[in-house]
Amino acid sequence: MTWFTSALLVVLVLGGAARAEPSEAERAARWADLKHAIFGDRVVEDAGDRVVIDAPMRAEDAALVPVGIRVAQTLAPEVRGLYLVIDNNPSPLAAHFLLGPIADPSEIATRVRIDDYTYLHAVAETADGRLYATARFIKAAGGCSAPASKDQALALERLGKMKVNFAERTKPDQPVKAKLLISHPNNSGLQMDQVTRNYIPADFMQRLDVTYNGQSVFRLESDVSISEDPTFHFSIRPADPATPGVVKAEILDSSQRHFSQSWPVPAAAQM
Amino acid sequence: MKISGILAAVGLVLATVSTHAENLALPITEIAAGIFVHNGVQGEASAANEDGIANIGFIVGADAVAVIDPGGSFAEGTALRAAIRAHTDRPIRYVILTHVHPDHIFGAAAFRDDHPDFVGHAKLPGTLAQRGDYYLRRLRSALGDEAAGSEVVPPTLLVSDRLDLDLGGRHLSLQAHGPAHTDNDLTIFDENTRTIWLADLLFVDRIPAIDGSIVGWLKELDEVSGIPAERAVPGHGPISVPWPAAAEPERRYLEAVARQTRAAIKAGIGIADAWRHVANSERGRWLLFDDYHPRNVTAAYKELEWE
Numbered sequence: 001m002t003w004f005t006s007a008l009l010v011v012l013v014l015g016g017a018a019r020a021e022p023s024e025a026e027r028a029a030r031w032a033d034l035k036h037a038i039f040g041d042r043v044v045e046d047a048g049d050r051v052v053i054d055a056p057m058r059a060e061d062a063a064l065v066p067v068g069i070r071v072a073q074t075l076a077p078e079v080r081g082l083y084l085v086i087d088n089n090p091s092p093l094a095a096h097f098l099l100g101p102i103a104d105p106s107e108i109a110t111r112v113r114i115d116d117y118t119y120l121h122a123v124a125e126t127a128d129g130r131l132y133a134t135a136r137f138i139k140a141a142g143g144c145s146a147p148a149s150k151d152q153a154l155a156l157e158r159l160g161k162m163k164v165n166f167a168e169r170t171k172p173d174q175p176v177k178a179k180l181l182i183s184h185p186n187n188s189g190l191q192m193d194q195v196t197r198n199y200i201p202a203d204f205m206q207r208l209d210v211t212y213n214g215q216s217v218f219r220l221e222s223d224v225s226i227s228e229d230p231t232f233h234f235s236i237r238p239a240d241p242a243t244p245g246v247v248k249a250e251i252l253d254s255s256q257r258h259f260s261q262s263w264p265v266p267a268a269a270q271m
Numbered sequence: 272m273k274i275s276g277i278l279a280a281v282g283l284v285l286a287t288v289s290t291h292a293e294n295l296a297l298p299i300t301e302i303a304a305g306i307f308v309h310n311g312v313q314g315e316a317s318a319a320n321e322d323g324i325a326n327i328g329f330i331v332g333a334d335a336v337a338v339i340d341p342g343g344s345f346a347e348g349t350a351l352r353a354a355i356r357a358h359t360d361r362p363i364r365y366v367i368l369t370h371v372h373p374d375h376i377f378g379a380a381a382f383r384d385d386h387p388d389f390v391g392h393a394k395l396p397g398t399l400a401q402r403g404d405y406y407l408r409r410l411r412s413a414l415g416d417e418a419a420g421s422e423v424v425p426p427t428l429l430v431s432d433r434l435d436l437d438l439g440g441r442h443l444s445l446q447a448h449g450p451a452h453t454d455n456d457l458t459i460f461d462e463n464t465r466t467i468w469l470a471d472l473l474f475v476d477r478i479p480a481i482d483g484s485i486v487g488w489l490k491e492l493d494e495v496s497g498i499p500a501e502r503a504v505p506g507h508g509p510i511s512v513p514w515p516a517a518a519e520p521e522r523r524y525l526e527a528v529a530r531q532t533r534a535a536i537k538a539g540i541g542i543a544d545a546w547r548h549v550a551n552s553e554r555g556r557w558l559l560f561d562d563y564h565p566r567n568v569t570a571a572y573k574e575l576e577w578e
Contacts, residue, residue, distance in 0.1 A: 055543075060568075150483050
């Protein structure tokens, strides 16, 4: 068992209690517990405005809430890891991004499930092991047990398929901005089949590796809090902008399936 | 004398029961010979309306009755059954579930003792399995005690393409559609009166809710527009509308959402903000616009970003 899954188990035991709306003190206590479960006795500093969470105040679809983490340029070059914690989710550690040296951590975004009104915490980890945390409250509920799938035949047919949209660049030395779309149900294991009375088995992306010309952009360790058919926005600063680039994504899911796909990065448009 | 006295007493009891049933019966209108529709309220599910927000009803043949959508709760299903019994004592042979949504299916348990075939789209069992539990919990939280008795009733007769049902001198043609409003939409055509019961493939006045495929919905809307029907029964809105003229506002809305969502994706506008940029000309033309439009654009975005 990795430290990641053991941290999750601790949290699952702590969680799952009453449904009554928690007080601010209870919310703070929950974050203190989570922080300890994930980071142990390490000091977690307040990020101030150096780390910001982008998320809607109120989610239109709690099973599909876009969340971005922005890191200020003053801190970005030192950042090697980003954690996204959804305090009141059954499995709160939603994502841990391990960033490679060519990743531009100033902006990274995905879509998550949110089970109840909750604080989101983002924690940036620097190369020398410092931790900077920020929080944001979000109003959304029901996202973990609500199945989002609208067309199940299509979902099965498309399982494991990926797509990348690259933002246009006008100069070769601009960062490569990409949006990766992944077709995967990310079943949470929290949906009950009312006819058989069995829970639909959890089936989710455990690991996503994104590379650029063989170098790591990021590795994501993830969980059931990531949405069905998730997207990932990220940005790359190629070491050698003159060389044509290839972005590759590889997935390992909880059913031990592997998926991988790669895409050439379009050349910068000549102005 | 004695026997007639008993009969009189029985008659009195029956009359009482029947009056009681009529009191509980759902208000219903015969929109064409033998086609009865109850007009759902234009609102969200609540204890006060017993989740009676959809148009539901029944069709009567010479031999049997087919229910089309048993309603949004056991309470509403019971009242629909009482309305049927106030009109006819013919057996209720079919309970057609037009799609998975709670306001259409949770009355099904009220018809169990009639032992009908519960008819649904071939994809209904899978979607019910995924969502039934969630829908039931949500119904209980919205309705409280009024949700009592409401259950998920799985279909017993599945339609993967077409199915004809014979009610005695009356044929109903059921069509299973591709993903549109949901991925399990069924429509019913009554040849005798040339009535197409579209359920939630057609929203009138109330904003359409996209829970299947916006591209598919526009395609299915084109197909059903070619059906030579005199009238349609929408799932929400008036209980009878001229066909195919009544499809136009829905088509206009869906086309605007599809076109402008594609433009938002192309412009790099994120999924959370896209609805602010999409189909603003439709605001004020639909009931519950602000409750559903942002969700519709979110759903359309998620579908269209894969194009």
